[in-house]
Amino acid sequence: MTDHVVLSLDEARALGLDILRAAGLSEPHAQAIADVVIAGQRDECHSHGLYRLPGVVHSIRAGKVDPQAVPDVVDHAPGVVRVDAHFGFSPLAFALGRPKLVEKARRQGIAALAINNCFHFSALWPEVEAIAAEGVVALALTPSHSWVAPAGGTKPVFGTNPIAFAWPRPDGTPFVFDFATSVIARGDIELHRRAGKPLQEGWAIDGEGTPTTDAEAALAGAMLTFGGHKGSALAAMIELLAGPLIGDMTSAESMAFDDGARAAPCHGELILALDPAVFLGVDAPRHIDRAEKMFGAIVEQGARLPSQRRYEARRRSLAGGVSIPKPLHDELVALRPT
């Protein structure tokens, strides 16, 4: 059993901020990144927690990311707000674009936020959850790097292309999901490689297109989409909507742009926001209650809502802090200025 270090959320955040500032990030970027990394750690999404910080630092040192970039928010069309991130990290670009997106959704009923020229390493659920906290339904999509083969194919085309969704609930904890359209997240393949553990069947193929359970071979070959041709179709949709539609790179172009630097992927992101208050008017409570009945029908038969485990982890972390493996803590402390 690996030794663990327990930190309060404040201590974890202070450690993260020290590292981010030392890496040369502007204060707004450091704060925005600390927010999402600590949220990931708090909810025990370990692959999107403090574990991400060495990668953030590497992406800056590789000379790809501008740590001081000031995102531009542009009112592009009645239903569209754009943020040009100017090759900085995504959390600040999203945080600056969100108010305008929500404002547009409240006026139009539906609106889109397109983020361009942006480096991504964080989960999407903190973003859709933040929109749902304002009572607005949210859907977020991004490509990544071309690591995933299309159904029936042998070579990578798609990214892990996550899709995240949030539905505000009267009790305050929204219905949220966030999943990769690959069978498994790229980060999980990396974790298997680090741990020397075999992959499950059906996760990946090697460089020749043959199924493999070897993490190294999978990283050199291609991952597969979840759900066969249906997951593959969704992955294609995400490429199109969060790439060409918003004038940004596909996963294959993003991978070529990286040019072997192994930095965080640079690409676009599309976030849709739909305001139930506009769709429903004074009848909103009655219809929101229909959704609550559906959640009840799921939970009452012993099935889990997608966000349930994360909210349980959040309660634990808020009470007792977060626990991180000692080797990761050592790695983080080494990145902190002395």
Place this chain on the structure above:
Amino acid sequence: MTDHVVLSLDEARALGLDILRAAGLSEPHAQAIADVVIAGQRDECHSHGLYRLPGVVHSIRAGKVDPQAVPDVVDHAPGVVRVDAHFGFSPLAFALGRPKLVEKARRQGIAALAINNCFHFSALWPEVEAIAAEGVVALALTPSHSWVAPAGGTKPVFGTNPIAFAWPRPDGTPFVFDFATSVIARGDIELHRRAGKPLQEGWAIDGEGTPTTDAEAALAGAMLTFGGHKGSALAAMIELLAGPLIGDMTSAESMAFDDGARAAPCHGELILALDPAVFLGVDAPRHIDRAEKMFGAIVEQGARLPSQRRYEARRRSLAGGVSIPKPLHDELVALRPT
């Protein structure tokens, strides 16, 4: 081998129109339904072709559907058009709402069409394809009847909840997919029952929640979602967006509303439209070309685009007509006035 009857597309349409008019549908409804049923037959989507007409007739005879309903198109918000179908079938409601949806997408960048109080039996791809024919990206979602268990559960909550997407392509045949978030379409379970064929493992559970390959037991139990918890999350999203968000029924409510009549499901539908011309402006051709490169990377490795098989069938049918099993043809001719 079952005998087949070959009809030209004009003959198939004339047969369909005769049946629809005889069933008491107004001329606009009959034409709109004939369009989608013949499109299904033409593309060899047999479960959405002429096979659907007996169900259409049954739904009217069961007294659920108003065959003369006149849909109301309402300009609800800058980004939202609503159609109240007044308990008629969906094809006419969609056809009347589409021009306003496309107009709004062209002005706002993104817009939504919400159809309420509507009976659904048709595939969604003819709808998204019609929007893509105007150069606009489309995404369509509907619930159905609660036949599908959530991941980790044993009892039905979700409908087969299809999702359809279309992306316009410069060569005129859009990238289109349309799939149920259940492992398989309800119609396919029905076809297995009719043919006395066992289901595949993983498609369904019986009334006790135990996996089954018996079509009768599956129809009495629950179907499963594709892709485990990810497909289940998508099914929930579709329930929420095309149900409570637009003030319409969930799949469970729709099933209760049917009250054993076995009519076509009555529920809402949400269609989103995004105009690349608004998002991209004068740079559109350069970014559309990025999408074409991605399609090329899929096809060049021998993988299939989701719409490819359907377009091949279309070419065959346009040249040589459609072939339908003689028993179905007999059933259809019996529904035609003499």
